[in-house]
Amino acid sequence: xxxxxxxxxxxxxxxxxxxxxxxxxxxxxxxxxxxxxxxxxxxxxxxxxxxxxxxxxxxxxxxxxxxxxxxxxxxxxxxxxxxxxxxxxxxxxxxxxxxxxxxxxxxxxxxxxxxxxxxxxxxxxxxxxxxxxxxxxxxxxxxxxxxxxxxxxxxxxxxxxxxxxxxxxxxxxxxxxxxxxxxxxxxxxxxxxxxxxxxxxxxxxxxxxxxxxxxxxxxxxxxxxxxxxxxxxxxxxxxxxxxxxxxxxxxxxxxxxxxxxxxxxxxxxxxxxxxxxxxxxxxxxxxxxxxxxxxxxxxxxxxxxxxxxxxxxxxxxxxxxxxxxxxxxxxxxxxxxxxxxxxxxxxxxxxxxxxxxxxxxxxxxxxxxxxxxxxxxxxxxxxxxxxxxxxxxxxxxxxxxxxxxxxxxxxxxxxxxxxxxxxxxxxxxxxxxxxxxxxxxxxxxxxxxxxxxxxxxxxxxxxxxxxxxxxxxxxxxxxxxxxxxxxxxxxxxxxxxxxxxxxxxxxxxxxxxxxxxxxxxxxxxxxxxxxxxxxxxxxxxxxxxxxxxxxxxxxxxxxxxxxxxxxxxxxxxxxxxxxxxxxxxxxxxxxxxxxxxxxxxxxxxxxxxxxxxxxxxxxxxxxxxxxxxxxxxxxxxxxxxxxxxxxxxxxxxxxxxxxxxxxxxxxxxxx
Numbered sequence: 001x002x003x004x005x006x007x008x009x010x011x012x013x014x015x016x017x018x019x020x021x022x023x024x025x026x027x028x029x030x031x032x033x034x035x036x037x038x039x040x041x042x043x044x045x046x047x048x049x050x051x052x053x054x055x056x057x058x059x060x061x062x063x064x065x066x067x068x069x070x071x072x073x074x075x076x077x078x079x080x081x082x083x084x085x086x087x088x089x090x091x092x093x094x095x096x097x098x099x100x101x102x103x104x105x106x107x108x109x110x111x112x113x114x115x116x117x118x119x120x121x122x123x124x125x126x127x128x129x130x131x132x133x134x135x136x137x138x139x140x141x142x143x144x145x146x147x148x149x150x151x152x153x154x155x156x157x158x159x160x161x162x163x164x165x166x167x168x169x170x171x172x173x174x175x176x177x178x179x180x181x182x183x184x185x186x187x188x189x190x191x192x193x194x195x196x197x198x199x200x201x202x203x204x205x206x207x208x209x210x211x212x213x214x215x216x217x218x219x220x221x222x223x224x225x226x227x228x229x230x231x232x233x234x235x236x237x238x239x240x241x242x243x244x245x246x247x248x249x250x251x252x253x254x255x256x257x258x259x260x261x262x263x264x265x266x267x268x269x270x271x272x273x274x275x276x277x278x279x280x281x282x283x284x285x286x287x288x289x290x291x292x293x294x295x296x297x298x299x300x301x302x303x304x305x306x307x308x309x310x311x312x313x314x315x316x317x318x319x320x321x322x323x324x325x326x327x328x329x330x331x332x333x334x335x336x337x338x339x340x341x342x343x344x345x346x347x348x349x350x351x352x353x354x355x356x357x358x359x360x361x362x363x364x365x366x367x368x369x370x371x372x373x374x375x376x377x378x379x380x381x382x383x384x385x386x387x388x389x390x391x392x393x394x395x396x397x398x399x400x401x402x403x404x405x406x407x408x409x410x411x412x413x414x415x416x417x418x419x420x421x422x423x424x425x426x427x428x429x430x431x432x433x434x435x436x437x438x439x440x441x442x443x444x445x446x447x448x449x450x451x452x453x454x455x456x457x458x459x460x461x462x463x464x465x466x467x468x469x470x471x472x473x474x475x476x477x478x479x480x481x482x483x484x485x486x487x488x489x490x491x492x493x494x495x496x497x498x499x500x501x502x503x504x505x506x507x508x509x510x511x512x513x514x515x516x517x518x519x520x521x522x523x524x525x526x527x528x529x530x531x532x533x534x535x536x537x538x539x540x541x542x543x544x545x546x547x548x549x550x551x552x553x554x555x556x557x558x559x560x561x562x563x564x565x566x567x568x569x570x571x572x573x574x575x576x577x578x579x580x581x582x583x584x585x586x587x588x589x590x591x592x593x594x595x596x597x598x599x600x601x602x603x604x605x606x607x608x609x610x611x612x613x614x615x616x617x618x619x620x621x622x623x624x625x626x627x628x629x630x631x632x633x634x635x636x637x638x639x640x641x642x643x644x645x646x647x648x649x650x651x652x653x654x655x656x657x658x659x660x661x662x663x664x665x666x667x668x669x670x671x
Contacts, residue, residue: 003541004667007532007648008658009038012480012487016441019647022533028647032493033528034519035486040656042525042553046493046509046516052109055512058407059499064090064105070515071109073097076406078323081502082348083330091150093117093348095324095334098214098231100317101260102348114260118316118349119146120180120208122157123238127175130165138167141274142297143281144176144288145311149266152349155314156272156281171297173271179264179290180208183257189223191247198233198242199226203256206238212319214259217243222252229259264290271295272309281309314350317341323366323406325373329388331355333373335363340375340382342389355389360396365406367416374416374427376403381418381427399432401425408453412462412481419450424464436479439488448477456500458507458518463491465498476509493526522558525653531618532648540642543617545665547634548650549657552611613652615659619643634660634668 011025012035019028034041049070053059056072060079063069077096084091093102100117107113126142140163143156157177165171188202201217209215209232217226225247234242269288272281282304284297318336326332330345340363342355361379368374373384379402386392401420403409408419415428423436423445436445452467452474462479476491476498497510507518617625617637625637650656662668 002663004662004671006671019534029531031490032526042653043519045521047521048514051514062108069108080326099319115263116260119154121155122177124177125158128160128163129172130169133166133169135167145270153311173295176293182261186254199245211235220254223249283307313352317351357394364403365409367409367411369411376418404450405453408455410455419453456498458500529651534647537644540644547660550654611654616649618647
């Protein structure tokens with residue numbers, strides 16, 4: 001009986017499966033297309049959304065009051081929106097760009113307005129001197145805190161030594177710290193021998209710096225090598241710190257300043273005291289001017305407002321915090337070395353030591369699903385469960401699945417996924433597993449360079465950007481975990497970053513020109529490629545006829561948009577040629593080629609105003625016939641050629657419904 005068969009519905013790829021044993025409808029390649037309908041449907045070109053973040057490694061789109069602001073970083077940064085009351089202007093916190101920082105929506109993309117996250121704890125205990133009273137004797141202890149204009153409170157200062165006095169005394173509080181400094185004077189510097197590699201800086205007042213803080217030093221007298229931006233390597237004392245520098249210059253003076261300030265604008269102080277036999281501190285006074293170092297307390301115990309100190313143990317986040325995210329409890333979470341750290345719920349500035357959990361390995365990245373935080377480490381993964389940090393428990397997952405790429409770690413709804421040596425690991429409600437195992441063997445997975453992977457989830461699809469071994473352009477895997485038909489395809493689109501927006505649910509692809517909205521542009525569609533499995537027959541046959549049923553995806557508006565892009569490219573190329581670029585020997589005569597002699601002119605984009613598809617017939621991996629099809633009419637193929645193994649490749653920008661192949665034209669009617 002003559003051979004005749006039909007391709008369709010069109011399926012996805014399974015790289016670990018040999019070409020001849022792929023299931024019916026499955027493909028060897030399937031790129032730049034949508035197969036959810038069972039047809040081949042081209043993907044729209046990405047739509048340019050923002051050009052200010054072009055080439056960024058990490059991006060974020062802030063949105064507030066119908067406005068949006070984009071920001072990009074050239075380093076691996078994580079951004080989270082602070083949990084706040086809805087009437088407040090949104091605030092954003094990020095890690096990876098030096099110490100943790102934050103900004104309001106207004107200042108989100110104004111680098112000079114970045115603030116260091118946290119409120120430092122006052123370092124000086126108050127001095128307490130009671131006098132003038134005649135009542136009963138009482139014993140008191142005082143502490144004070146910083147209070148920001150945003151309602152953020154620091155942890156309390158050290159307490160004074162227990163003081164006895166009269167209940168109606170005037171209790172004079174002195175020696176309170178002013179606001180933590182953001183800049184100050186350098187009174188001296190001392191360079192060890194250049195081989196030691198550091199300079200010790202002495203400041204004229206307490207500097208409030210931490211190891212890892214970023215500072216600028218300027219106006220140095222004598223030791224001019226210090227002028228510039230530095231990271232504090234060692235905290236020596238309240239007035240001394242070290243920076244890494246090999247110099248033989250002598251001591252000098254100058255000025256230091258934080259790269260990102262503490263938020264001291266509008267800051268005040270609050271004063272608390274222990275009352276009678278009460279073990280807690282109660283509020284005595286608030287709105288004490290930040291510059292005041294003294295206060296006279298005359299309030300009686302019965303008149304104390306009763307507000308208790310709740311910020312005991314609150315600290316700024318660790319300087320080296322990374323991978324910041326938020327939890328349903330309102331807490332913020334991140335990693336500092338081998339510690340999993342949580343903030344106080346709805347207090348992103350406050351990170352108690354009691355909310356830090358030790359892990360057996362250094363953390364690489366984290367992601368959250370439900371009330372569970374999963375941490376990828378250099379060894380075993382960890383899972384922290386709890387409604388809020390105070391009730392959280394941490395346990396190791398008993399699989400050695402090191403996280404190879406921090407930016408591959410994402411929430412996938414009921415769990416978390418990240419790149420390992422073995423594939424994409426899943427830690428979630430259905431148990432740990434390598435869920436990419438049905439698609440890739442370990443050897444095939446390694447060729448994708450897992451350490452280069454960036455993952456995002458959008459519209460129930462998981463996108464994984466990777467850089468193939470030995471190649472210079474990245475590609476994208478598209479997994480469809482919930483779809484039985486289209487389970488894995490690829491995108492032949494180079495990018496540095498994938499970004500799934502938490503507010504609009506859409507995916508953006510960031511390349512060297514812009515952040516672009518996936519599958520959203522007008523004009524030409526992306527050129528897809530779909531190559532079938534290999535069909536093996538008992539004996540060699542001649543496939544002499546075929547028919548491809550297809551329709552154009554281009555509307556009149558799409559054609560007009562593509563033409564506009566083409567016209568703009570022509571104008572741009574003409575300008576280059578007019579300036580002597582891309583012309584023969586520097587002259588004005590243009591060459592109609594991509595790369596010209598003595599110069600370069602960009603290739604002109606095509607305008608697919610006519611629907612067509614490329615059809616290629618393969619035999620044992622070699623192309624034996626090709627046709628450019630402009631209609632749905634049947635067409636003859638090579639007469640007399642016989643083989644027992646065939647496959648078919650389609651590429652184009654039209655929607656393909658099915659493909660029919662037979663030995664003869666009459667045979668096409670039977671399928």
